[in-house]
Amino acid sequence: MTASHTERITAVQDDITTQRVDAIVNAANTSLMGGGGVDGAIHRAAGPGLLAECRTLGGCPTGEARITKGYDLPATWVIHTAGPIWHGGTHGENELLARCYRSCFALAARHAVRTIAFPAISTGIYGFPLERATRIAVTETTRFLADDTEIEEVRFVCFGMETYRVYQAIVTGSA
Numbered sequence: 423m424t425a426s427h428t429e430r431i432t433a434v435q436d437d438i439t440t441q442r443v444d445a446i447v448n449a450a451n452t453s454l455m456g457g458g459g460v461d462g463a464i465h466r467a468a469g470p471g472l473l474a475e476c477r478t479l480g481g482c483p484t485g486e487a488r489i490t491k492g493y494d495l496p497a498t499w500v501i502h503t504a505g506p507i508w509h510g511g512t513h514g515e516n517e518l519l520a521r522c523y524r525s526c527f528a529l530a531a532r533h534a535v536r537t538i539a540f541p542a543i544s545t546g547i548y549g550f551p552l553e554r555a556t557r558i559a560v561t562e563t564t565r566f567l568a569d570d571t572e573i574e575e576v577r578f579v580c581f582g583m584e585t586y587r588v589y590q591a592i593v594t595g596s597a
């Protein structure tokens with residue numbers, strides 16, 4: 423029997439590049455050519471094969487996602503998504519961020535992914551307010567899992583204490 427969708431959502435404070443899951447998500451940019459933050463960390467840990475494959479993809483519009491192999495990472499797959507840059511909240515940022523999560527889940531489903539780890543997309547360099555972004559991440563995940571029986575774990579990997587605190591509160595429903 424499949425665990426209820428809330429039991430399948432976890433939050434940890436860790437580095438996403440070390441996660442032993444079927445797929446990790448990369449908070450990339452529309453070029454898919456690497457960058458700073460979690461994108462830089464993933465490319466460094468995966469090795470040059472990742473960038474070589476990314477070069478063949480022709481970029482990724484904001485809100486969409488693309489999948490590559492994981493190369494030297496413990497994860498089999500990397501799902502790259504381009505989150506929205508925060509421009510004050512009146513430029514469709516909420517919907518674009520929600521679309522990132524939906525696009526990632528759609529690709530995960532097509533590749534028989536059972537365990538998937540997400541970073542806090544758009545909340546670093548792109549400046550999306552953390553609590554607002556976390557609510558969107560958890561809402562979209564809960565919606566997806568309500569109709570899905572294949573995914574066993576959606577792990578939110580938080581890079582700092584503050585991010586972890588916010589995710590933990592929202593995932594457990596105490597905020």
Ligand code: AR6
Nearest residue numbers: 437438449451457458459460461463544545546547548581
């Ligand atoms: N593991 C998990 N989370 C991490 C890691 C890590 N190793 N490193 C950073 N984070 P950001 P964005 C967290 O800036 O806001 C890049 O240049 C970080 O603390 O990586 O979507 C891309 O190429 C924050 O909580 O991504 C784009 O140009 C979260 O990951 C741009 O940054 C997201 O922060 C994307 O900006």
